[in-house]
Amino acid sequence: MLPERTRSRVRLRVEGVVQGVGFRPFVHGLATRLGLAGSVRNDVRGVLIEVEGDAEVVAAFVAQLRSGGPPMAVVERITTEALEPFGDETFVIDASDGVGPRAALVSPDTATCPDCLQELADPDDRRFGYPFVNCTNCGPRFTIVADVPYDRVNTTMARFVMCDKCRHEYRDPADRRFHAEPVCCPSCGPALRLVDASGTVLCGEPLHVAAGLLRGDAVVAVKGLGGYHLAALASSDDAVGALRARKHREEKPFAVMVGDLDAARRLCAVDDEAARVLASPRRPIVLLARRPGAPVAPAVAPGNRALGLMLPYTPLHHLLLAAVDAPLVLTSGNVSDEPIVTDDGDARARLRWIADAFLVHDRPIHIRADDSVARVFGGREMLLRRSRGYAPEPVVLAHPVARHVLGCGAELKNTFCVAKGPHAFVSQHMGDLENYETLQAYTDGIAHFCRLFDVRPEVVAHDLHPEYLSTKYASTRADLDGVELVGVQHHHAHIASCLADNGVDQPVIGIAFDGLGYGTDGTIWGGEVLLADLRDAERIGHLATVAMPGGTAAIREPWRMAAAYLDGVYGDAVPSSLDVKTRNLGQWRDVLAVAASGINSPLTSSAGRLFDAVAALLGVRDTVSYEGQAAIELEQHADPNEPGAYDAPTHDDGGLVIRSGELVRGAVEDLLDGTPVPVIAARFHNGVAALVARVAVEARDRTGVERVALSGGVFQNVLLLERAVARLKRAGLDVLVHSRVPPNDGGISLGQVAVAAARTS
Numbered sequence: 202m203l204p205e206r207t208r209s210r211v212r213l214r215v216e217g218v219v220q221g222v223g224f225r226p227f228v229h230g231l232a233t234r235l236g237l238a239g240s241v242r243n244d245v246r247g248v249l250i251e252v253e254g255d256a257e258v259v260a261a262f263v264a265q266l267r268s269g270g271p272p273m274a275v276v277e278r279i280t281t282e283a284l285e286p287f288g289d290e291t292f293v294i295d296a297s298d299g300v301g302p303r304a305a306l307v308s309p310d311t312a313t314c315p316d317c318l319q320e321l322a323d324p325d326d327r328r329f330g331y332p333f334v335n336c337t338n339c340g341p342r343f344t345i346v347a348d349v350p351y352d353r354v355n356t357t358m359a360r361f362v363m364c365d366k367c368r369h370e371y372r373d374p375a376d377r378r379f380h381a382e383p384v385c386c387p388s389c390g391p392a393l394r395l396v397d398a399s400g401t402v403l404c405g406e407p408l409h410v411a412a413g414l415l416r417g418d419a420v421v422a423v424k425g426l427g428g429y430h431l432a433a434l435a436s437s438d439d440a441v442g443a444l445r446a447r448k449h450r451e452e453k454p455f456a457v458m459v460g461d462l463d464a465a466r467r468l469c470a471v472d473d474e475a476a477r478v479l480a481s482p483r484r485p486i487v488l489l490a491r492r493p494g495a496p497v498a499p500a501v502a503p504g505n506r507a508l509g510l511m512l513p514y515t516p517l518h519h520l521l522l523a524a525v526d527a528p529l530v531l532t533s534g535n536v537s538d539e540p541i542v543t544d545d546g547d548a549r550a551r552l553r554w555i556a557d558a559f560l561v562h563d564r565p566i567h568i569r570a571d572d573s574v575a576r577v578f579g580g581r582e583m584l585l586r587r588s589r590g591y592a593p594e595p596v597v598l599a600h601p602v603a604r605h606v607l608g609c610g611a612e613l614k615n616t617f618c619v620a621k622g623p624h625a626f627v628s629q630h631m632g633d634l635e636n637y638e639t640l641q642a643y644t645d646g647i648a649h650f651c652r653l654f655d656v657r658p659e660v661v662a663h664d665l666h667p668e669y670l671s672t673k674y675a676s677t678r679a680d681l682d683g684v685e686l687v688g689v690q691h692h693h694a695h696i697a698s699c700l701a702d703n704g705v706d707q708p709v710i711g712i713a714f715d716g717l718g719y720g721t722d723g724t725i726w727g728g729e730v731l732l733a734d735l736r737d738a739e740r741i742g743h744l745a746t747v748a749m750p751g752g753t754a755a756i757r758e759p760w761r762m763a764a765a766y767l768d769g770v771y772g773d774a775v776p777s778s779l780d781v782k783t784r785n786l787g788q789w790r791d792v793l794a795v796a797a798s799g800i801n802s803p804l805t806s807s808a809g810r811l812f813d814a815v816a817a818l819l820g821v822r823d824t825v826s827y828e829g830q831a832a833i834e835l836e837q838h839a840d841p842n843e844p845g846a847y848d849a850p851t852h853d854d855g856g857l858v859i860r861s862g863e864l865v866r867g868a869v870e871d872l873l874d875g876t877p878v879p880v881i882a883a884r885f886h887n888g889v890a891a892l893v894a895r896v897a898v899e900a901r902d903r904t905g906v907e908r909v910a911l912s913g914g915v916f917q918n919v920l921l922l923e924r925a926v927a928r929l930k931r932a933g934l935d936v937l938v939h940s941r942v943p944p945n946d947g948g949i950s951l952g953q954v955a956v957a958a959a960r961t962s
């Protein structure tokens with residue numbers, strides 16, 4: 202005999218990014234399809250669901266909910282609780298949101314979804330060709346939210362009153378636009394305009410006139426999601442050359458937006474994983490190897506064999522790319538290193554000498570967010586800049602923080618991070634904290650995050666460098682009542698960031714290779730081997746130190762590092778036939794004299810400076826115009842098929858000292874033998890990978906720790922990372938690398954938070 206059918210009722214609490222992402226209509230749809238009764242509502246912790254019906258069907262509902270929600274949702278946790286059935290018969294969406302401490306999360310901006318794209322292209326749809334079409338599954342979020350809760354009145358859409366049709370969609374639980382806060386249409390939403398620098402509207406249909414200007418080699422400022430872009434035809438020498446000259450940007454590559462994946466494949470090698478990252482709803486810029494002969498003006502990325510590509514992520518981009526029908530350079534709308542412009546008047550004032558016209562609209566940008574940048578490593582994305590599309594999605598910490606924490610970040614590629622409970626909210630990319638505008642954006646950004654996530658920092662973590670503006674900012678917060686400051690050494694923060702990125706709270710051998718960070722012994726660090734956990738770090742090894750002749754001048758002029766390294770290896774017997782010396786003969790002696798005097802020539806163990814030295818030695822680059830340029834180009838020169846490696850022995854000097862100068866010696870000997878530069882560059886990369894593996898093995902033998910974490914900007918180098926990881930794994934070590942936050946200083950704020958939380962819990 203069959204058992205009698207039993208009725209059950211279950212309450213489910215869903216936590217994560219579950220509000221403003223179409224969760225309630227999704228649940229409503231699922232429950233009604235299964236014929237279940239109950240309710241769903243948002244509250245301060247996320248989404249609360251009750252379902253009632255046949256026990257087996259209720260179980261199926263729970264299973265389906267666990268296996269996936271709507272596309273923009275990030276479900277962190279679902280907890281269930283059995284209740285007594287009480288026999289309701291319909292499923293309702295309860296619109297009342299509770300009050301209390303805020304825990305619901307604001308979601309990142311998300312690329313236009315397939316349903317909206319279909320409407321955009323459908324002449325019979327009322328949103329046909331409308332540049333602001335969006336729904337619960339896509340559209341602007343973080344950049345338009347001024348306050349919480351996430352309701353239309355608290356966004357920059359508040360000024361637009363919904364028309365009857367939009368309101369109907371917004372209120373219909375079965376509609377894709379149910380409670381889509383930015384919902385709008387041509388009759389009630391923002392509108393596009395094309396204006397000149399004085400704000401005068403130019404005649405004609407804005408999009409088509411703008412496309413015509415672009416095809417005629419003009420530079421057009423385009424108001425995007427997180428700021429203004431400057432657009433120019435990527436294939437045009439004249440257009441890109443003009444953009445570069447007017448923007449005062451000498452060599453730093455421009456990103457290119459292509460219409461679709463096929464267009465991307467015409468410019469670059471795009472494998473499956475790269476295609477997945479390019480087309481993901483986050484739509485980062487992805488750095489890819491350029492195809493020989495790709496139709497892109499040389500001025501797009503001078504001296505660079507890679508190109509940064511992205512796909513359209515707003516309806517406006519889709520329409521613009523279709524109208525121009527060619528790839529566009531789309532670079533931040535700013536002058537030199539200032540923050541990207543978001544305000545309309547500001548854009549016309551500051552970009553008037555750069556842009557020939559301005560494609561604008563009347564939906565304000567509340568929060569600035571640059572495009573994110575990623576590479577692909579080991580079958581997953583590795584972020585180099587975490588910004589639009591990612592922020593403010595939290596990183597879930599291994600342990601909830603006991604007190605609210607603020608991590609102030611570093612100086613270059615700054616981000617900050619606020620943490621509360623299990624969540625660490627890493628900010629969007631702030632840029633280099635070296636001018637007033639960026640610092641202002643930084644302090645405003647911290648205030649905004651604190652309001653958005655209801656955080657009042659009691660613990661403030663900062664770098665040890667006394668001159669970083671982020672450190673100085675931290676000290677201003679120390680004056681507030683009950684705030685505890687926690688200084689975190691730069692490379693410890695890098696390793697802790699990698700641990701937090703991977704959700705690990707165990708001791709590791711941390712290898713932190715970067716440009717520069719403040720050490721604890723009066724030298725500048727950057728090639729560090731640490732025995733670290735989230736709480737503490739001990740320096741157990743490092744690259745041998747070398748002088749940086751002229752201090753910051755040695756960063757701008759890598760040939761100075763070559764001189765310092767060659768002096769260390771050969772003393773007075775530097776082979777006179779080396780080109781790097783011949784090219785810089787006029788200053789060679791003076792620079793070495795400065796280094797020897799120690800005046801303004803700090804000692805450093807930096808791995809970044811070692812890459813600079815070898816790049817200059819090989820004639821790749823004597824001077825740079827942006828951070829990391831020499832190392833980036835050196836990586837591109839290396840022959841990936843060359844297996845050879847230079848050897849860098851270690852000696853024990855109370856800690857492991859890695860004689861990195863021996864890598865330079867190896868390169869010099871090959872150079873004098875006439876070995877091709879790509880082979881030498883590869884042997885150098887392999888040599889660094891080999892030394893990473895060897896010191897890690899030595900550290901394991903000394904400490905018994907079997908796991909290695911790789912962090913620091915040098916590990917943005919995928920060739921090095923790949924070789925290092927392979928060797929470490931072959932040695933039987935477990936390896937952690939970055940994926941969710943950058944290995945560069947953009948990840949420092951998360952590391953600081955992780956350390957401060959561990960120390961103060």
Ligand code: ZN
Nearest residue numbers: 314317336339
């Ligand atoms: Zn959509």
Ligand code: ZN
Nearest residue numbers: 364367386389
């Ligand atoms: Zn409308």
Ligand code: FE
Nearest residue numbers: 715717718946
């Ligand atoms: Fe660093």
